[in-house]
Structures are given as C-alpha cells and as structure tokens.
Amino acid sequence: MTLFAILTLFPEPLEAYASEGILRVAQEKGKVRIQCIDFRDFTRDRHRSVDDRPFGGGPGMLLRPEPIAEAVEWLEARHGRFRRIALCPGGRPFHQRMSEELVHEERILLLCGRYEGFDARLLEELAFEELSVGDYVLAGGEIAALAVTEAVARLLPGVLGDERSAAEDSFGASGDLDCPHYTRPRVWRGREVPSVLLSGDHAAIERWRRQTARARTARTRPDLPHTEVAAPGAPPKPHTSGPERPAG
Numbered sequence: 001m002t003l004f005a006i007l008t009l010f011p012e013p014l015e016a017y018a019s020e021g022i023l024r025v026a027q028e029k030g031k032v033r034i035q036c037i038d039f040r041d042f043t044r045d046r047h048r049s050v051d052d053r054p055f056g057g058g059p060g061m062l063l064r065p066e067p068i069a070e071a072v073e074w075l076e077a078r079h080g081r082f083r084r085i086a087l088c089p090g091g092r093p094f095h096q097r098m099s100e101e102l103v104h105e106e107r108i109l110l111l112c113g114r115y116e117g118f119d120a121r122l123l124e125e126l127a128f129e130e131l132s133v134g135d136y137v138l139a140g141g142e143i144a145a146l147a148v149t150e151a152v153a154r155l156l157p158g159v160l161g162d163e164r165s166a167a168e169d170s171f172g173a174s175g176d177l178d179c180p181h182y183t184r185p186r187v188w189r190g191r192e193v194p195s196v197l198l199s200g201d202h203a204a205i206e207r208w209r210r211q212t213a214r215a216r217t218a219r220t221r222p223d224l225p226h227t228e229v230a231a232p233g234a235p236p237k238p239h240t241s242g243p244e245r246p247a248g
C-alpha cells in the first residue's frame with residue numbers, strides 16, 4: 001500500500017479525479033491511498049491567508065512557509081516520514097524511470113504550488129525534492145501531482161489488469177516508444193490493418209512490433225536510450241545506442 005498525500009489549495013478537483021479510472025481501481029484494491037489536504041486549514045490568522053507579497057517587489061504573490069510546514073509536520077506525526085516532493089517548473093524533470101523508483105516508496109508527499117510558487121526557505125528547511133513535469137508553466141501543481149500519482153500507481157503490482165502492459169508501454173523495458181496498435185474494423189476509411197497482425201505468426205508479429213517501435217522512436221525521440229530486449233527464450237543482450245540520457 002502506497003500512501004500519497006497531496007498538499008493543495010484545491011483538494012476537491014483532485015479527489016474527483018482520483019475517484020475515477022485507474023486511481024479508483026488502485027484504491028479499491030487497497031494498493032494506494034490518496035489523501036488530499038488543504039494547507040489553508042493550517043493557517044492561524046482570521047483571514048486564513050496562505051500567500052503574501054514577495055520581498056524585493058515584483059509581480060504576483062508567494063506562498064507563505066508556515067501553513068505548509070505545519071501541514072507536513074501534522075501529516076508526518078500521524079504517518080511517519082514521507083518522500084517529500086514539491087512540484088516546481090524548475091525542478092528535476094519527471095520521467096518513467098523516476099516512477100519506477102517511486103513505486104518502492106511507502107509514503108509520497110506531493111506539494112502543489114500556486115501563484116508565483118513557494119518561499120524558498122520552505123523547500124530548504126524541509127528538504128523538499130523539486131520535480132517538474134515538463135518545460136512549461138502551469139497555474140498550479142495539481143495537474144503535475146496527479147500525473148506523478150497516476151504514473152506511479154499504475155506500476156504497482158496488481159493495479160493494471162495485465163502485468164505486461166507497463167513493460168510494453170512507451171519508455172518500458174526497451175526504452176522505446178510504443179508500437180502502433182489496431183483494433184476492429186479490419187478496414188476503416190480504406191485503411192487496412194497491417195497484414196502481419198492478422199497472420200497468427202506470433203514471432204513475426206513480435207518482430208514487427210519491435211521494428212516499428214524502434215523506427216518510431218528513432219524518428220520522433222532520437223534522444224531516448226535504447227536497450228535491446230531479448231526475444232522470449234533468447235539470452236539477454238543489453239546494449240545502448242543514441243545519446244546518453246541527461247543526468248537527473
């Protein structure tokens with residue numbers, strides 16, 4: 001069971017999203033628990049204010065450190081230490097290998113910013129890791145927190161219907177993107193399903209999937225490292241090609 005605690009000013013939309021699809025399934029199966037906490041509840045002034053103007057001037061408001069720190073301390077007093085992650089556009093880029101690492105954590109705390117972000121002392125004092133979901137700026141960390149939660153939750157054993165799905169997805173064992181997939185009808189608007197997929201020849205289908213996945217990756221994401229995945233029954237033969245993945 002992985003406990004995700006999401007600190008946010010907008011718990012309702014997060015709870016609504018987490019009550020559908022794979023996150024609902026993961027919770028029903030007892031694989032994850034998702035607790036959304038409004039850090040405004042930890043303010044002590046009568047206006048329940050969470051933000052203030054930045055020292056030195058400039059546009060926008062910043063999140064004050066005290067209510068967030070109190071929320072973290074309250075949570076950890078109840079459950080124990082969490083892996084503390086603050087969602088920040090300037091953080092370490094989040095990717096599939098990090099999901100595979102986070103899947104081993106028992107408790108993950110995801111802190112969602114708003115406005116111009118956090119008082120820098122909060123992140124230092126509580127030793128938050130900063131994580132970014134991409135080189136663009138969202139209005140808040142909620143969508144980023146859901147992206148991390150869902151990417152990790154679907155890797156937990158027993159959450160996906162078929163355990164092979166995650167390994168065969170994009171960025172899976174080979175590091176490649178997924179191959180193209182087709183379902184019925186066999187012909188749609190004059191476009192036919194590749195005949196090899198109808199052949200019943202499983203070895204040929206497997207070869208075709210690897211080749212099209214490799215070609216697609218080389219075309220659209222030549223930066224991704226590739227690992228040769230052994231065919232069933234064959235001895236493993238790892239090697240990498242393409243530029244090294246940047247550190248972090």
Ligand SMILES: C[S@@+](CC[C@H](N)C(=O)[O-])C[C@H]1O[C@@H](n2cnc3c(N)ncnc32)[C@H](O)[C@@H]1O
Nearest residue numbers: 087088089113116117132133137138140141144
């Ligand atoms: C408008 S942004 C703050 C942007 C900040 N002033 C900057 O330029 O880095 C408000 C909040 O949205 C979240 N956020 C926005 N873009 C994000 C991204 N790409 N990855 C993770 N979190 C993001 C963060 O929690 C951030 O504190």
